[in-house]
Amino acid sequence: MFLKRKYQSRESLSGTGSRDNLLGEGKLSLRVDIKKQLRQFLLQVQLEAGRGCLGILGPSGCGKSMTLKTIAGIQHPDSGQVVLGRRVLYDSARRIDVRPQKRRVGYLFQNYALFPNMTVEQNIRAGLQYGAKIRGDYGTRMAELVERFRLEGLEKQYPGRLSGGQQQRAALARIFACGPDVLLLDEPFSAMDSFLRERLRLELEQLLDGYDGVSVLVTHDRDEAYQLCDHLLLMDEGKVLAAGTTRDVFGDPGSVQAARLTGCKNISRIRRLGPCRVCALDWNGLELATGREVGQEITAVGIRAHDFVPLGEGEALERRAQGADNLIPVTSPSIAEMPFEWYVTLENGIWWKKEKDIHTHDSTGVVPSWLYVDPSAILLLR
Amino acid sequence: MDWSPILISMKTAGLSIVVTFFLGILAAWLVVSLKREALKMVLDGILTLPLVLPPTVAGFFLLYLFGVKRPLGQFFLEYFSVKIAFSWGATVIAAVTMSFPLMYRSARGAFEQVDENLVQAARTLGMGEWTIFWKILMANAVPGIVSGGVLAFARGLGEFGATAMIAGNIAGKTRTLPMAVYSEVAAGNMDSAYQYVAVIVVIAFLSVIAMNRAAAGNARRG
Numbered sequence: 065m066f067l068k069r070k071y072q073s074r075e076s077l078s079g080t081g082s083r084d085n086l087l088g089e090g091k092l093s094l095r096v097d098i099k100k101q102l103r104q105f106l107l108q109v110q111l112e113a114g115r116g117c118l119g120i121l122g123p124s125g126c127g128k129s130m131t132l133k134t135i136a137g138i139q140h141p142d143s144g145q146v147v148l149g150r151r152v153l154y155d156s157a158r159r160i161d162v163r164p165q166k167r168r169v170g171y172l173f174q175n176y177a178l179f180p181n182m183t184v185e186q187n188i189r190a191g192l193q194y195g196a197k198i199r200g201d202y203g204t205r206m207a208e209l210v211e212r213f214r215l216e217g218l219e220k221q222y223p224g225r226l227s228g229g230q231q232q233r234a235a236l237a238r239i240f241a242c243g244p245d246v247l248l249l250d251e252p253f254s255a256m257d258s259f260l261r262e263r264l265r266l267e268l269e270q271l272l273d274g275y276d277g278v279s280v281l282v283t284h285d286r287d288e289a290y291q292l293c294d295h296l297l298l299m300d301e302g303k304v305l306a307a308g309t310t311r312d313v314f315g316d317p318g319s320v321q322a323a324r325l326t327g328c329k330n331i332s333r334i335r336r337l338g339p340c341r342v343c344a345l346d347w348n349g350l351e352l353a354t355g356r357e358v359g360q361e362i363t364a365v366g367i368r369a370h371d372f373v374p375l376g377e378g379e380a381l382e383r384r385a386q387g388a389d390n391l392i393p394v395t396s397p398s399i400a401e402m403p404f405e406w407y408v409t410l411e412n413g414i415w416w417k418k419e420k421d422i423h424t425h426d427s428t429g430v431v432p433s434w435l436y437v438d439p440s441a442i443l444l445l446r
Numbered sequence: 447m448d449w450s451p452i453l454i455s456m457k458t459a460g461l462s463i464v465v466t467f468f469l470g471i472l473a474a475w476l477v478v479s480l481k482r483e484a485l486k487m488v489l490d491g492i493l494t495l496p497l498v499l500p501p502t503v504a505g506f507f508l509l510y511l512f513g514v515k516r517p518l519g520q521f522f523l524e525y526f527s528v529k530i531a532f533s534w535g536a537t538v539i540a541a542v543t544m545s546f547p548l549m550y551r552s553a554r555g556a557f558e559q560v561d562e563n564l565v566q567a568a569r570t571l572g573m574g575e576w577t578i579f580w581k582i583l584m585a586n587a588v589p590g591i592v593s594g595g596v597l598a599f600a601r602g603l604g605e606f607g608a609t610a611m612i613a614g615n616i617a618g619k620t621r622t623l624p625m626a627v628y629s630e631v632a633a634g635n636m637d638s639a640y641q642y643v644a645v646i647v648v649i650a651f652l653s654v655i656a657m658n659r660a661a662a663g664n665a666r667r668g
Contacts, residue, residue, distance in 0.1 A: 138566040164569040177567035181585040190581075194572035242571055 094246055094278045098134055098144030098154075102127065107141075107302035113246075117272050117279045119293030119310065121286065121325060127302040128282040129174075132248045135280070136171045137164035148245055148278075165194075170244030174251045176235035178223035184234045185210075185219040188241050195242025205241070213237040228256045229264050236271065247272075247279040253288060265291060286327050290314065298322045319446045320364050328366040328443060329415045336362070340439070348412040353389035355440030366443035369417040374432035383436065390442075392435045399427050406430050447641050450618045451626035454537070458622055459603040462541035466598045469542070470549025471591065475579070477550075478557045490554075497547035504543060505611025512539065512612065536613035537620050541602035548601055552594020556587035592660040600653040604646070 094113040099106065107127040111118065120128045133139035135146055137153065140161065146154040148169075153162045178187050188209055192198045198205060210216055213233040223231055232252065239247065252268065253261045269292055272279055283289050289296055289310065296313045298305040298321075305322040306313050317323040320331055332346035339357050342365060344350040352365065372392075375383070380391055396411040408416045408431055418430060473493055480486045496504045512519045512530040522528045530536055560583055568578045584591075606624040613620040615629060623646055630639040 133566075136566075136570050138569060164566070165572045165574065167570070169570055171567065171570045173563045173567060175561070175563060177561065177563040179564060179568075179582060179586075181582075190568075190573065191571050194568075194574075194577070197572070238571065 092149050092245065092278060094135070094149075094280070095145065095147040096131070096135060098131070098141035098146065100130065100134065100139075100141040102130065102302065105302040107131065109297075109299070109302075109304055111297055111304070111307070113278045113280055113295070115276065115278060116294045117281055117292055119289040119296045120280065120282045120299055121289040121296060122284065122299035123325070124284055126299045128299050129250050131299075132171070132250055132280065132282055135246070136169045136248055137162060137167050138171070168242070168245045169248060170239035170242060170246065171248045172232075172235055172239060172250060172252055174255055176223075176231045176255075178226075178231055178235055178238070180223055183220050183222055184215060184226070184237075187223070187234060188238050191238040191241030195244075209237045209241055212240075229260055232264065233267075245277050247275060247277060249279065249281040251283055252281070253283075253285070268292060286325075298325050300325065317366075317443060317445065320366070323366040323443055323445050327368070329369050330367045330413075331364055331445065332366075332413075333364050334358075334362070347414060350392060350412060351389075352437075352442060353439045354442050354444060355438070356444060358444060361446050362444045364445040366445055367414070367437055367441065368443075369415045371441040372414075372416045372435040372437050374416075374418070375434040375436050377433045380434040380436070388436070390437045390439060392437070394431060394433055394435060397431050399431060401425065401427065410435075447638065448626075451621050451623045451642060452645055454534070454619075454621060455603060455623040458534070458537045458541055459599060462538045462545065462602045463595065463599045465538070465542050466545045466549045466602065467595050470546055470594065470598065471553045473546075473550045474553035474557055475583075477554060493550050494547045496543050497551075501544060501605070501607025502611055505540060505608030508536075508539060508543060508608060508612040512536070531612055532614040532616065532620065534613070534620055537605075537609050537622055540608040540612055541605045544605050544608055545598040545602040549594050549598040552597060553587070553591050556590025556594065557583060559590070560586045589660050593657045596653050596657045596660065600650060603649060 092115060094111075096112075097110045099108050101107075104125070105127070107130055109127070109131050111120075111131075120131065122128050130139060134141045134154070141154070141156070143156040144154070145152070145156070148167070151162075152158075152160055153167050154160060178184075179190070182190065185206065188206060189202055192202050192205055196205075210219060213236055215230070215234055215237060218226060218230060218234070223234065226234065249268075253264065256264065265288060272292060281289070281293055293310050295308065296310040297307045298313060298317070300321050305325070306318050313322070314326050317326050317328070323331055332344040332350075334342040334344055336358050337343050337351065340354045342352055342354060342358055344352060344365060354365070375391070384391060392410070392412075392414070394408075394410055398409045400407040400409075403422055404420060406418045406420055406427065408418065410416070414435075416435060420430075477486055477489055477493070480489070499507075509531060510516060512522070514520065514523060514529060514531055519530055522530050528535070530539070564582050564586070565578055568582050573581070604624055605622070606628070609620070609622060609625060615621055615625045617629075621629065623642055627639050627642045627646070630636070630642065
């Protein structure tokens with residue numbers, strides 16, 4: 065507080081008029097373009113988010129939380145811009161750095177950051193008083209929030225006495241009491257066990273559906289990102305690996321790292337044999353036909369474990385006779401039993417997953433003679 | 447029984463805890479707010495010094511600062527007609543100097559154990575810095591600060607070495623309880639000594655109980 069401020073903290077209009085962002089949503093959008101030198105790597109992120117939820121998926125320590133914090137103003141980038149709608153929150157060129165108090169950003173911390181010295185009610189009131197700047201009677205607004213976040217009966221409790229789910233709801237109530245323009249969620253479920261997670265994810269999904277602003281969710285959990293986010297950004301070591309709608313990103317990750325982040329286990333380096341033909345170097349030279357043309361920049365392919373189709377000896381021969389490609393013989397497989405799947409690993413290193421139910425333990429007949437993969441299911445990766 | 451040591455000690459400890467309390471909290475907050483690590487360490491070292499120095503050595507430094515032949519001492523003598531060394535005020539200076547590090551360290555520890563996310567969350571909610579200081583930082587640091595205060599009070603009350611150096615052992619003026627015990631034993635008046643010892647023990651005991659209750663207050667929050 066005693067240190068001199070390098071930057072001005074007043075807000076200013078972005079000066080470019082009301083231009084639509086790339087997502088065509090109109091006035092309310094979040095644009096971020098920042099650089100920050102961290103100890104392990106250089107964080108360099110560009111993103112645009114409109115209404116709806118943007119997910120940032122990446123491993124721990126890749127800089128995703130730091131990105132969120134620079135949007136909120138509680139950490140400062142080295143250079144760049146953060147623009148929300150028509151308000152410039154941060155601009156290193158024009159020396160603008162709006163204080164977090166004025167940014168109207170709602171930030172849900174991983175541990176929820178409820179004030180332990182205040183009751184749930186007092187916590188929410190802090191949001192109403194300092195965020196929404198409501199003076200006088202908080203009664204109606206408070207009642208609305210308590211009802212909406214299912215906190216009836218908990219108003220006078222201290223956060224230490226609440227369960228994980230209740231704490232999260234209280235923290236969200238406090239954030240919504242402020243009426244923020246953008247909602248930032250920092251790994252909202254990593255502090256919970258998986259049993260609770262499923263249920264609360266559904267609740268959060270409903271909440272996000274009903275929220276009219278921009279939201280950004282940071283997570284290292286693939287399923288969470290897929291379920292809750294319409295658009296997705298993949299990050300690793302401070303860089304954005306892929307961006308687009310969630311379905312597009314999962315359907316075509318584009319790079320080896322991105323494919324790994326989206327859960328693709330089978331990845332092999334390749335040698336190009338023809339426009340649509342490759343030799344998989346890590347799979348004992350297996351030759352594969354691809355659905356799309358293999359460009360010069362493609363260095364690897366990926367096949368999702370679920371994408372293989374099991375074939376018996378007879379079926380395989382029939383298909384071969386018809387000229388089908390991508391028939392993989394299953395040689396020396398090893399099989400592992402999981403609660404709901406069989407994990408079959410082939411000699412050449414390929415993983416295959418087959419669903420099962422919890423009562424099945426007998427693995428005879430599970431492993432087929434051949435596996436087939438449709439050329440269009442093969443991911444082409446840089 | 448001569449009540450003057452008890453009265454002197456009460457006055458001294460009473461005034462010095464008020465001074466130490468505010469100085470300690472202010473210093474702790476300043477150090478915690480510093481960004482540069484090196485400056486933090488140096489400042490912390492200086493502020494903690496009286497804790498590790500022998501009290502007579504600390505008292506020596508105080509004499510070096512405030513003695514009548516020294517610039518500061520002369521300044522006070524000329525402009526305020528106050529002779530600091532060997533006055534009652536010197537007992538307060540000695541008590542404050544020796545108890546300050548305890549208050550400072552306790553307050554600093556209490557501030558540092560407040561989760562940083564709380565402060566950041568408060569900022570995103572729109573709370574101003576002062577509001578954050580009182581409602582978040584102080585409110586959550588209170589148990590640590592209170593137990594630091596009790597510790598500092600007890601230390602100030604029991605101060606001997608530095609007091610002897612800069613305030614002397616003047617009966618009725620600067621003879622605090624600990625000094626009185628020493629003097630009575632030296633003079634062979636064991637009865638008087640026992641009485642003073644009893645008073646000190648009772649106060650010490652009450653201090654420990656107060657500290658434990660403050661710590662329990664911390665645990666109760668869950």
